[in-house]
Amino acid sequence: MSRGLVTGLLAGATFVLLVVGTPAGAYHTNFQAYCNDSWMNLNPINRGEARNYAYSAAGEGYQWGGGCWNTNGYDDSPGDQPENPYTRGEGPDCSGFTFKAWYERAETGDPWFRYHYLMQNVHGPYTAADFKYGVGAPNMTVAKASTTFMDAFAATNHIGMIYWENTAYNQDRIIEAKCEACGTGTWPRTYRGNPDYSGVRRRYWG
Amino acid sequence: MERAWRWPFAGFVVGALMGATILTVNVVGASSPVRPPAATGSFGEILHTPVLLSRTGEPVRLRYGFVCGVPRFEPAGGCSPSGSVFVRPAGRSEFTERSLRRDSEGLLAATIGAREAAGGFDYYARIDNGRGQSRELPGGAPAAPHHVWPIESWSRVDLGAARFGRTRTPDSVVASFPWGRGDHAAGLDTGREQSRIGPSAFDVAPDGSVVVLDQVNRRLALVRPGSRPAHVPIAFEGGEGDLAVAPDGTIYVLDASGTPMLRSFTAGGYPIASTRLAEQTADMVRVGPNGPLVHAYPSEMWLPTGAGAPPFAPAQQLAAAEPARRVGDSSVVVSATSDEAKLALVRGDRVAHAWAVRSAANLGEVQLAEPYGDGLLVVLRVWTEKRSEFRVLRLTRAGLAESFAVDRAEWAESASLSRFRLHGSTLYQLRSTPSGTQVATFEIGGKG
Numbered sequence: 334m335s336r337g338l339v340t341g342l343l344a345g346a347t348f349v350l351l352v353v354g355t356p357a358g359a360y361h362t363n364f365q366a367y368c369n370d371s372w373m374n375l376n377p378i379n380r381g382e383a384r385n386y387a388y389s390a391a392g393e394g395y396q397w398g399g400g401c402w403n404t405n406g407y408d409d410s411p412g413d414q415p416e417n418p419y420t421r422g423e424g425p426d427c428s429g430f431t432f433k434a435w436y437e438r439a440e441t442g443d444p445w446f447r448y449h450y451l452m453q454n455v456h457g458p459y460t461a462a463d464f465k466y467g468v469g470a471p472n473m474t475v476a477k478a479s480t481t482f483m484d485a486f487a488a489t490n491h492i493g494m495i496y497w498e499n500t501a502y503n504q505d506r507i508i509e510a511k512c513e514a515c516g517t518g519t520w521p522r523t524y525r526g527n528p529d530y531s532g533v534r535r536r537y538w539g
Numbered sequence: 540m541e542r543a544w545r546w547p548f549a550g551f552v553v554g555a556l557m558g559a560t561i562l563t564v565n566v567v568g569a570s571s572p573v574r575p576p577a578a579t580g581s582f583g584e585i586l587h588t589p590v591l592l593s594r595t596g597e598p599v600r601l602r603y604g605f606v607c608g609v610p611r612f613e614p615a616g617g618c619s620p621s622g623s624v625f626v627r628p629a630g631r632s633e634f635t636e637r638s639l640r641r642d643s644e645g646l647l648a649a650t651i652g653a654r655e656a657a658g659g660f661d662y663y664a665r666i667d668n669g670r671g672q673s674r675e676l677p678g679g680a681p682a683a684p685h686h687v688w689p690i691e692s693w694s695r696v697d698l699g700a701a702r703f704g705r706t707r708t709p710d711s712v713v714a715s716f717p718w719g720r721g722d723h724a725a726g727l728d729t730g731r732e733q734s735r736i737g738p739s740a741f742d743v744a745p746d747g748s749v750v751v752l753d754q755v756n757r758r759l760a761l762v763r764p765g766s767r768p769a770h771v772p773i774a775f776e777g778g779e780g781d782l783a784v785a786p787d788g789t790i791y792v793l794d795a796s797g798t799p800m801l802r803s804f805t806a807g808g809y810p811i812a813s814t815r816l817a818e819q820t821a822d823m824v825r826v827g828p829n830g831p832l833v834h835a836y837p838s839e840m841w842l843p844t845g846a847g848a849p850p851f852a853p854a855q856q857l858a859a860a861e862p863a864r865r866v867g868d869s870s871v872v873v874s875a876t877s878d879e880a881k882l883a884l885v886r887g888d889r890v891a892h893a894w895a896v897r898s899a900a901n902l903g904e905v906q907l908a909e910p911y912g913d914g915l916l917v918v919l920r921v922w923t924e925k926r927s928e929f930r931v932l933r934l935t936r937a938g939l940a941e942s943f944a945v946d947r948a949e950w951a952e953s954a955s956l957s958r959f960r961l962h963g964s965t966l967y968q969l970r971s972t973p974s975g976t977q978v979a980t981f982e983i984g985g986k987g
Contacts, residue, residue: 340547373612381645385617386610388584392797392819397732404609407797416730426732448612461732476924478877478901482604491734497586497604501839503875503904503919504955506586506820512733514755515778516797521822521836523955525877526903526922527947 362410364394365421368401368454375446377539378436380483387434387483387494387508389451390517394424395510400433401425401454408516415513424517425456427492430510431464431485432457434494435535437471444470444536461492465531477525477532485533486524492533493524583608583618584819585666585676589839589862591874592881592893595689599656603639603647603664603676619669624649625681629658629888634681639664651687659689659888677838678817679857685840686862688872688885693895696932696939701900703926706946709968709979714741714749714762717975723768725976726755727951728778737951737971740782741978742790743962744806749978750790751969752782759790759808762978771808776800781954783824783831785846791831793824795954801833801844814844817853817860823956827865834864841865871908871915877901880919882908882934894934903927907959907966912985914940916966918959920947929959931966933985941984951976 394408398418402425403409410422425433433455436446441458449455459469465487467474475484485494486507493509496519500506504521511517524530586604593599607618625634639647651660663680667673677683716725718737728736738760741751751760759771759782777796784790788806793799799821802813818835821842825832830846833856840860845851851859863870863885872883880902883893894915896902903920906929910916914935921930933941948970949958960967966981 340550343550378611382611382617385583385607388606388608389610389613395733397730404613415728415733427734428732451610451613478924490729490731496606497588497837499876500588500836501591501874502956503877503880503902504822506836510733512728512730512736512778514728514776515736518797519820519836520779520795521820521955523904523920526901526920526927527949528922528925528927 361413361420361422363421364396364410364423365399365401365454368452369450370455371450371453372455373448374438375436375448377446377537379539380481383434383436383483383535383538384496384508386436387430387496388519390425390430390434390510391508391519393517394422395426395513395516396420396422396424397426397513398429398456399423399425399454400429400449400456401452402517403452411513411516413513425510427510428459428461428464429456430517431492431494432459434483434508435471437469437535441469446537461487462489464492464533465489467533471535471537473534473536475532475534477530480525480532480534483535483538486522486527486530487533488524488527488529488531493522581608581670582672582674583620583668585664585674585837587664587676587837587839589685589874590687591685591862591872592883593656593687593689595657595691596653597656598653599651599687601649601651601662601664602642603666605647605666605668607668620647620666621669622647622664622666622673624662624664625684626651626655627661627684628655629660634661634663639666656687657689659687661686677840677857677860679840679860682858683840683860685838688883688888688890690881690883690890690893693881693893694934694936694938696894696896696934698896698898698900698921698930698942701898701921701923701926701928703923703928703944706928706944707981710982711980712977713764713967713980714751714760714768715975715977716751716760716768720756722770725751725753725760728755729951735951736778737953737976738969739779739954740957741967741969742782742784742960743967744784744788744790745786746788747962749967750782750784751978752780752792754778754780759792759804761808771804773804773808773810774802774813779952779954781822781824781957783826785826785831789846791824791826793821793833795821799833799835801831801850803831803848803850812848812850814850815853816844817842817856822954825864828867829865832864866910869910871910873905873908875902875905875919877903880905880917882915882917884910884915892936896932904956906956907961909961911961911983916961916983918945918966931981931983933983935985943981945981946970948972
């Protein structure tokens with residue numbers, strides 16, 4: 334009796350761990366299964382509307398290569414392996430976040446505006462380095478001293494948008510998809526005075 | 540036959556349940572977030588930079604931005620905020636209400652006349668988001684409002700043209716770590732499309748030990764003079780944070796995650812207590828005369844969390860918040876822009892001394908402002924589009940007594956205002972290069 338029970342125990346546990354555990358680990362929460370591909374083209378919007386849009390991601394997750402989030406205020410897929418798009422977690426990465434918050438279009442020669450639903454899983458065609466050098470019809474580089482809210486500071490590996498300029502200690506509050514452990518949110522940063530970062534602007538705000 | 544399979548079958552079922560339990564704990568449980576109140580609640584966020592310091596005889600402009608909680612095209616998106624500011628001139632007991640009006644940049648604004656502002660004043664705002672919800676900023680108002688100190692006379696300091704590259708070599712290196720996970724290393728979180736993040740912060744303990752927040756490896760590194768680093772694992776959820784060590788050796792760690800937390804540890808790293816912070820963003824923890832103080836946003840007030848256990852709850856933090864950082868029997872006030880950094884030592888409503896620092900190059904953030912002798916030791920950034928470095932300024936009541944430049948050495952990111960600490964007459968800097976990170980020292984002249 335006991336030998337049969339133990340054998341059955343081991344077999345049952347092994348079966349579940351192998352059959353269910355492997356894909357569960359690979360896909361983690363598979364948040365992106367709930368995302369969509371909904372968007373609509375718009376006339377130019379203003380910086381304030383873009384900031385409202387970006388704020389919807391504050392408190393949500395970070396996903397390398399990702400692009401969709403809900404608005405429940407927390408990361409639904411924390412602890413995903415960095416740089417692994419197959420974890421299919423919640424949130425954008427830094428450049429995908431800027432692309433969506435700047436209402437850009439996937440066609441790099443088209444500078445006009447497109448509303449991407451928050452749950453639309455889209456990253457867009459630009460990396461942080463592309464933004465840094467003003468690649469794409471909607472994007473241009475500007476002097477950091479002349480930037481204002483919803484302009485961005487971009488380095489080769491990261492980009493964040495100005496949420497509120499000039500705190501008391503003379504930082505900028507930046508809204509950004511920072512890292513897997515950080516998620517997406519607003520933090521005071523010193524990118525403006527860091528020469529690794531360039532000033533970047535989206536053209537044609539309404 | 541049926542009897543022969545009964546026990547193995549029962550075992551299989553129980554084993555399958557055990558396996559499912561293990562998966563739940565390891566895959567779902569381990570990854571389940573602590574579910575805080577939604578940071579992006581439907582109210583939105585009031586944005587404001589407190590004025591803090593004004594020039595006597597000049598009006599004061601109070602300006603507020605507002606971010607709506609939901610974008611225009613998601614269900615029920617967009618909003619139309621309005622509000623008032625409540626002002627109490629020094630010596631008065633009642634606040635009077637002024638309407639905020641939209642200015643040319645779309646901000647909600649009001650001007651306080653020069654006469655009314657002459658003796659200094661308290662103020663707070665109440666903003667309605669246009670959907671029937673309103674909030675005060677600061678959150679503890681009217682009990683804990685913002686304050687403006689009027690300055691009659693300043694010590695003016697002109698740094699002139701920046702000549703980059705003439706930086707001072709550190710006097711010593713007191714802690715050094717290659718990047719990595721091992722016993723002698725410090726963690727580096729890096730990758731494509733994300734920041735390069737090293738240790739967030741450090742501080743110096745009363746016995747001279749250097750305590751480094753190695754949050755990437757979720758641990759503290761304690762470096763005692765002449766000893767190998769010791770490590771203490773800590774709970775840490777966010778990507779970055781700050782750290783401060785109290786005179787009794789207690790270590791305070793700010794976890795600047797989606798729900799900012801302050802945790803305290805004994806000098807040996809044993810956990811004492813933790814508390815959630817009252818505001819959704821925080822960047823600095825420092826130790827005041829009555830315990831830790833956290834600089835939080837959007838109010839930019841200093842929230843006390845209490846030195847004891849249990850620490851203050853969020854509502855207590857808001858009610859006891861102060862607009863300036865208490866240091867001994869004074870408070871340090873910082874109000875800087877790219878044109879001018881204004882600094883003051885105040886006692887209550889009275890200004891003990893004030894400085895105004897200018898430079899031909901842009902001024903960046905004020906990294907450090909600590910009482911030193913009868914003045915302040917200040918570290919701030921000067922920058923152009925292509926160059927940047929830190930300037931260390933020893934300010935006395937007579938003006939600038941000493942100044943030198945320090946290499947920015949910020950290959951990896953730390954928490955934004957956690958690169959420098961002052962301990963006695965020694966200035967410490969957290970530096971990083973592609974090969975690792977180190978804490979270096981600079982001796983300051985004068986009497987600390």
